[in-house]
Amino acid sequence: MATSQKVFGHIAGYPKGSAFSNRPAASKAGLHTPYMQGISGNGADGVNSIVVSGGYKDDEDYGSHIIYTGHGGQDANGKQVADQSLSDPGNAGLVTSQLRGLPVRVLRGSKGEPEYSPQSGFRYDGLFQVTEHWSSIGIDGHRIWQFRLEELNKTDAESWQPPLPTGNANPGVQQSTVTRVTRDTKVSRSVKDLHNDACQVCGIALKVPGGTTSEGAHIRALKKPHNGPDTPDNVLCLCPNHHTLLDNGGIYVDESLHVRDMNHQVIGPLRLAKGHTIDLAHLEYHRSLWNV
Amino acid sequence: MATSQKVFGHIAGYPKGSAFSNRPAASKAGLHTPYMQGISGNGADGVNSIVVSGGYKDDEDYGSHIIYTGHGGQDANGKQVADQSLSDPGNAGLVTSQLRGLPVRVLRGSKGEPEYSPQSGFRYDGLFQVTEHWSSIGIDGHRIWQFRLEELNKTDAESWQPPLPTGNANPGVQQSTVTRVTRDTKVSRSVKDLHNDACQVCGIALKVPGGTTSEGAHIRALKKPHNGPDTPDNVLCLCPNHHTLLDNGGIYVDESLHVRDMNHQVIGPLRLAKGHTIDLAHLEYHRSLWNV
Numbered sequence: 190m191a192t193s194q195k196v197f198g199h200i201a202g203y204p205k206g207s208a209f210s211n212r213p214a215a216s217k218a219g220l221h222t223p224y225m226q227g228i229s230g231n232g233a234d235g236v237n238s239i240v241v242s243g244g245y246k247d248d249e250d251y252g253s254h255i256i257y258t259g260h261g262g263q264d265a266n267g268k269q270v271a272d273q274s275l276s277d278p279g280n281a282g283l284v285t286s287q288l289r290g291l292p293v294r295v296l297r298g299s300k301g302e303p304e305y306s307p308q309s310g311f312r313y314d315g316l317f318q319v320t321e322h323w324s325s326i327g328i329d330g331h332r333i334w335q336f337r338l339e340e341l342n343k344t345d346a347e348s349w350q351p352p353l354p355t356g357n358a359n360p361g362v363q364q365s366t367v368t369r370v371t372r373d374t375k376v377s378r379s380v381k382d383l384h385n386d387a388c389q390v391c392g393i394a395l396k397v398p399g400g401t402t403s404e405g406a407h408i409r410a411l412k413k414p415h416n417g418p419d420t421p422d423n424v425l426c427l428c429p430n431h432h433t434l435l436d437n438g439g440i441y442v443d444e445s446l447h448v449r450d451m452n453h454q455v456i457g458p459l460r461l462a463k464g465h466t467i468d469l470a471h472l473e474y475h476r477s478l479w480n481v
Numbered sequence: 482m483a484t485s486q487k488v489f490g491h492i493a494g495y496p497k498g499s500a501f502s503n504r505p506a507a508s509k510a511g512l513h514t515p516y517m518q519g520i521s522g523n524g525a526d527g528v529n530s531i532v533v534s535g536g537y538k539d540d541e542d543y544g545s546h547i548i549y550t551g552h553g554g555q556d557a558n559g560k561q562v563a564d565q566s567l568s569d570p571g572n573a574g575l576v577t578s579q580l581r582g583l584p585v586r587v588l589r590g591s592k593g594e595p596e597y598s599p600q601s602g603f604r605y606d607g608l609f610q611v612t613e614h615w616s617s618i619g620i621d622g623h624r625i626w627q628f629r630l631e632e633l634n635k636t637d638a639e640s641w642q643p644p645l646p647t648g649n650a651n652p653g654v655q656q657s658t659v660t661r662v663t664r665d666t667k668v669s670r671s672v673k674d675l676h677n678d679a680c681q682v683c684g685i686a687l688k689v690p691g692g693t694t695s696e697g698a699h700i701r702a703l704k705k706p707h708n709g710p711d712t713p714d715n716v717l718c719l720c721p722n723h724h725t726l727l728d729n730g731g732i733y734v735d736e737s738l739h740v741r742d743m744n745h746q747v748i749g750p751l752r753l754a755k756g757h758t759i760d761l762a763h764l765e766y767h768r769s770l771w772n773v
Contacts, residue, residue, distance in 0.1 A: 198667065232691065275690065284691030290670060348666040348711065374640040375490065378582060395722060397731035398567065398743050398771065399524065399576030419640065429721035430687060439689035451690055479690065 197237045198292050198316065198349030205315035205346075208307060209296075212240070215311050221296050228260050232281030235291045236319075239283075239338075240311065242298025247327045247335065249414075250302035255295070255317065256414065258327070259283065259334035269329035283336045287319035288437070292341060292349045316346045321410070321436070323478035332480065337412075377405020377424045383462040384426035390440065390448050392460060393428050406432045408442075408471040415474070422468035425459075438479040442472045453481070489529045490584050490608065490641030497607035497638075500599060501588075504532070507603050513588050520552050524573030527583045528611075531575075531630075532603065534590025539619045539627065541706075542594035547587070547609065548706065550619070551575065551626035561621035575628045579611035580729070584633060584641045608638045613702070613728070615770035624772070629704075669697020672716040675754040680720035682732065682740050684752060687720060698724045700734075700763040707766070714760035717751075730771040734764045745773070 199205075200219045209215040216222050221238040223229050230236030241250060244267060245258035259280035262271040275281060286293055295314045297306045306312075317338040327333035341349075386394035386403035394401040406427045409417030417423050427435060434440040439451050446467075448456045461467075491497075492511045501507040508514050513530040515521050522528030533542060536559060537550035551572035554563040567573060578585055587606045589598045598604075609630040619625035633641075678686035678695035686693040698719045701709030709715050719727060726732040731743050738759075740748040753759075 281691060288689065288692045288694045289673070290697075345666070348668070374637070376640070381581070393722075395725055395731060396743065397580065397726060397729035399573060400580045402580045402725060402729065405582075429725050430685075433687055433694060433721050434689060437689035437694065439687060451688065 195234055195237065197235070198294075199346070200294075203313055205313060207313045208310060209312070210310045212311065215240075215296055215313070220294055220313050226260070226279065228279030228282060230282035230286070231278040232276075232285055234282065235285040235289055236279065236282035236293055237286075237291070238294035238296065240296045240298055241301050242306075242311075243300035243302070245333075246329075247333055248301075250297075250305050252305045253340040255338045257283075257336045257338055259336065262331055262333070269327050269331045269333065272332040273324075273334050275324075275334055280334050283319050284322060287322060287336070290318065292316040292318060292346070293338060295338065295340075314340075316341045316349055318345075321412075323415075324480050325414070325477070335414075374405070374419050376419050376421055377407070380421050380424040380465060381405055381426045383421075383465045384460070386426065387460065388428035388431050389425050389460045390431040390456060391428060395428060403427065404429055404432045406435050408435075408467075409474045417471060417474070420468075422466050423471045425467070426462075435475070441476050441479060441481055443476075444469070444473075446472075451479075487526055487529065488643075489527070490586075491638070491643060492586075493643045495605055497605060499605045500602060501604070502602045504603065507588055507605070512586055512605050518552070518571065520571030520574060522574035522578070523570040524568075524577055526574065527577040527581055528571065528574035528585055529578075529583070530586035530588065532588045532590055533593050534598075534603075535592035535594070537625075538621075539625055540593075542589075542597050544597045545632040547630045549575075549628045549630055551628065554623055554625070561619050561623045561625065564624040565616075565626050567616075567626055572626050575611050576614060579614060579628070582610065584608040584610060584638070585630060587630065587632075606632075608633045608641055610637075613704075615707075616772050617706070617770070627706075666697070666711050668711050668713055669699070669716045672713050672757060673697055673718045675713075675757045676718035676752070678718065679752065680723050681717050681752045682723040682748060683720060685720050695719065696721055696724045698727055700727075700759075701766045709763065709766075712760075714758050715763045717759070718754075727767070733768050733771060733773055735768075736761070736765075738764075743771075 203218050212224050221229055227240045228236055229238045247258045249256040259273050261273045261277045262269050264270045295317045296311050297314050298311045299307050299309050317340050319336050320339050321337040324332055324334050381403050386401040403426050406425045407417055408423050409415050411417050440448055442448055442459050446459045448459055495510050504516050513521055519532045520528055521530045539550045541548040551565050553565045553569045554561050556562045587609045588603050589606050590603045591599050591601050609632050611628050612631050613629040616626050673695050678693040695718050698717045699709055700715050701707050703709050732740055734740055734751050738751045740751055
């Protein structure tokens with residue numbers, strides 16, 4: 190069982206939609222090996238499966254997109270009575286899965302959101318990816334950590350079919366994994382123009398044939414539950430590295446507009462540009478996500 | 482007209498699907514101002530519109546995704562008789578549009594790919610984004626530059642509705658511009674593991690709470706027309722900055738496995754890891770895309 194806990198991706202013989210009458214049956218199939226825990230994995234290996242079954246009242250299930258609450262801090266009645274911690278193995282594992290781009294098998298149980306859950310037992314609902322995490326104060330008044338899981342598209346999910354150990358020499362037209370394409374809104378474009386593509390953290394504007402390039406980073410994300418505005422005062426012009434760090438809590442901007450790393454060391458002042466006002470409340474919101 | 486040539490995004494009163502009997506009518510509407518040229522724009526401003534009408538035999542139209550050949554090198558009969566250059570204003574403008582994430586209005590004419598083109602005249606087919614460009618030897622035996630244009634999704638396209646100069650303070654659930662999410666295949670994941678997330682160019686592994694992060698960069702892209710394999714020997718472990726530079730021709734790897742910038746200056750040796758073999762043919766293919 191220790192081995193199957195480290196198997197990532199689809200399990201041979203159990204396609205998406207496979208139904209199980211109970212948790213032991215799903216465990217035997219290798220889809221989610223723990224009998225009780227909702228999260229299978231740890232910080233070192235990442236999480237290979239979760240069960241979504243209504244156990245946390247802060248969860249939100251939108252079908253192909255789930256806001257999943259981390260593990261810990263509940264009493265026997267499912268009430269949140271203490272803060273959750275990122276050092277909990279399951280929570281640390283979900284961070285690892287996000288950072289490493291690992292696929293997470295999602296099983297839904299009958300006690301979950303009725304629209305997307307099976308009427309009885311448990312169902313394997315395919316591979317998802319952790320795309321974001323943050324902390325907030327949950328419904329019961331304690332700190333929780335939440336993880337956004339988004340279902341992999343068909344072609345990305347297929348790349349995790351077993352066994353495929355040596356890659357696919359002829360991926361064909363279905364293979365569509367895409368990275369590095371960024372889309373600008375008109376707003377983020379305007380901010381990048383004010384900075385001439387120079388990163389507001391390090392000052393670098395990446396040089397490529399034809400010009401320079403940068404990324405427009407929303408300080409408070411647009412998506413639920415953050416609901417940040419798509420306005421210039423919520424956008425920073427960053428190089429891809431500092432965009433990645435900002436989005437993952439590797440850097441933050443303090444109240445005096447200095448950029449600090451995750452150990453709170455000052456990297457330098459946030460570089461400003463005439464005409465680009467930044468809303469301090471969005472920076473404060475970003476800090477609250479990382480509990481700093 | 483000089484002003485309208487710099488208008489990016491949708492044009493008020495002419496939604497996607499608007500039909501025009503000829504080019505002057507489309508010009509008067511402000512959708513594509515030049516009467517003759519297929520590309521409207523230049524290197525400084527970027528391209529705000531193109532016409533796809535079968536003028537270049539190397540074009541490929543897949544509807545929501547177009548492989549568009551740059552301008553230049555044709556004789557009066559449309560035969561390619563000379564190499565194209567990225568310094569051509571239209572071609573330089575398409576690079577600028579890619580780097581700046583600018584939206585490009587696409588008009589199709591009746592001489593284009595029958596499946597996606599109007600039966601007569603010209604039709605405004607909405608906003609696309611240049612997501613990639615490369616050079617190759619075209620059907621007629623001369624160097625051409627090609628640009629991949631992909632249609633913006635509905636929400637991204639809506640962000641370019643006029644006038645919206647100050648952003649959208651309440652973007653709501655439709656707003657879905659996403660950046661910085663990368664998806665790994667099993668193969669790119671394996672390469673990143675071999676390097677412990679250390680960039681093969683600069684050695685940096687970005688530190689964030691919970692671990693480190695990097696990106697798996699395909700040397701020869703998977704998509705058409707590149708058709709690279711999804712195998713470890715076609716993947717590099719890179720930081721986001723060097724991934725962006727690799728994908729846009731800002732760096733390349735020479736025959737002696739040294740990384741060079743776009744001015745051919747050596748940055749350093751490509752960092753290797755035991756167990757990670759790189760196919761030199763893929764590096765050669767990457768160089769050919771940038772004509773180095």
